[in-house]
Amino acid sequence: MKLIELRTQISKIDEDMMNLFLKRMEVSRLIGLYKKEHHLPVFDERREIELIEKQKALLNNKEMWPFYKSFLKEVMQVSKEYQKK
């Protein structure tokens, strides 16, 4: 397969991921509003551990776990930054 074709595939995947990212951030915004109204902290360590463990169990490509875990942590990090805005 040619490089240009592979890059086209990556671009399409990035577009899908962008749309899912926007959806996730909108839900995060709503959670942030709820937390503000109920005087709850943005950071919820127990929830983050639960989410990471759930994803680890779902992932059937174990080699990818360290990479996917970093990705998830970054996603949660930007989610928290958005809630604090």
Ligand SMILES: O=C(O)C(=O)C[C@]1(C(=O)O)C=C[C@@H](O)C=C1
């Ligand atoms: O579930 C929450 O309480 C959220 O605010 C969402 C979220 C996330 O992005 O997954 C963000 C911050 C918390 O530390 C835990 C999880």
